[in-house]
Amino acid sequence: MKKKILALVCAAALTLSLLVVPSSASNSLFFLSLNDTLAPQSVQTTPIQHSGWVYVPVTAFNNRVTGINFGVYYGFTDNNESLIFYNLSGKTMTFNLVDGTASATGGDPPVPGKVVRQNGTYYVPAYAVCRYFGLSYSFCTTDYGPFLRIKDGSAVLSDSLFISSASSMMRSRYNSYYNQSGSTTTGNNGNGSTNPTPPTPVSPPAVEEPQVTQENAPKFSLYVGLRASQGTDITAALNALANVKATAVVFFPADTLAASGDQIRQAAGRGHKVGLIPVGDTAEERLQSVRKGHDLLSRILRQEIWFVLSGDKELGDAGYLCWSPGLTAKASGNATQIYESIVDYGEGQKSGRVLLDSRTSGPILAGVLNQLAQDGDTFLVPRETKY
Secondary structure, three states: OHHHHHHHHHHHHHHHOOOEOOHHHHHOOOEEEEOOEEOOOOOOOOOEEEOOEEEEEHHHHOHHHHOOOOOOEEEEOOOOOEEEEEOOOOOEEEEEOOOOOEEEOOOOOOOOOOOEEEOOEEEEEHHHHHHHOOOEEEEEEEOOEEEEEEEOOOOOOOHHHHHHHHHHHHHHHHHHHHHHOOOOEEOOOOOOOOEEOOOOOOOOOOOOOOOHHHOOOOOOEEEEEEEOOOOOOOHHHHHHHHHOOOOEEEEEEOOOHHHOHHHHHHHHHOOOEEEEEOOOOOHHHHHHHHHHHHHHHHHHHOOOOOEEOOOOHHHHHOOOEEOOOOEEOOOOOOHHHHHHHHHHHHHHHOEEEEEEEOOOOHHHHHHHHHHHHHHOOEEOOOEOOEO
16 A cells, blocks of 8 residues: 555656755755665765755766766866766756856756755756756655655666665664654554654754865876778777867878878878788788788878787788777767776776777767866877877
């Protein structure tokens, strides 16, 4: 029966698009769920009520804090006058921290448009951000306090089933918090147990302050390689690199050079290094393909080219610069997948080599590279003496 009631409450919340918290919510713990995870009761993840609207800390959208990546990112302008939310598809929502206004590219301005700051923590209107970036938003009341859930297509459980599965954890937090707050238990329900009476008013407990000002601190450095796959134009990929002022080694298959002269000259003319992708089944065949390709590239560019995309010892012994990537990004991956794989690799290595592919669409590459630059990650210039 209880599950049915919860289901009806959540259904009503979704149907009526409840955007505000009832007044009683200010006297209760406020729970946040991200997909199928109940967030901890921390200042970094606990919602608040402001002027009747539900607000969440900006760090609720920081996957390094929550472990959940909705593909929504944020940062502050250099003068700290604006807070900007964006995704890798180019959607941007800007909150002006000075005059309390907001705007969005290609969409209606968020309502409410004001960012709230309490005890050094910035809070944003949950519904406005979720609606603009295509996230599901639902609000329910539970026996232990109001419950906000944000989810994308990765969530498995319905709201009612999730609340039912998380009820014991919510009850434990409820009892622990009110016991620590000095509340007493009064009354008896007839079976020997007692019900806690919450004090009024109460506020969500603050565990630690998020260091949002450090979001853009440099994380790692990368050498970038670009595989010029046969039959694809590299212009969009080169434009994406130019947007972040990154210099790459652009690798061409050794057996397609004659048909790739214009693209080779374009890559070199825009300041990138050019390299070869060996072809052949044996080390000797690959060495011969590189030698022939080296001669042809020298005639096309009128300069010596030594980079090869290979780890063959024979090529290194012959004097070529073997460029072996630490990470090869999936050509068919979406922006979020490619970005996350690079971040995971970069944070583990601090400095390394990443190979991108010209088959990946220009907008996706641009989104990934722009996000890395926004994070403060740096792109190293490959040289024949250091790469």
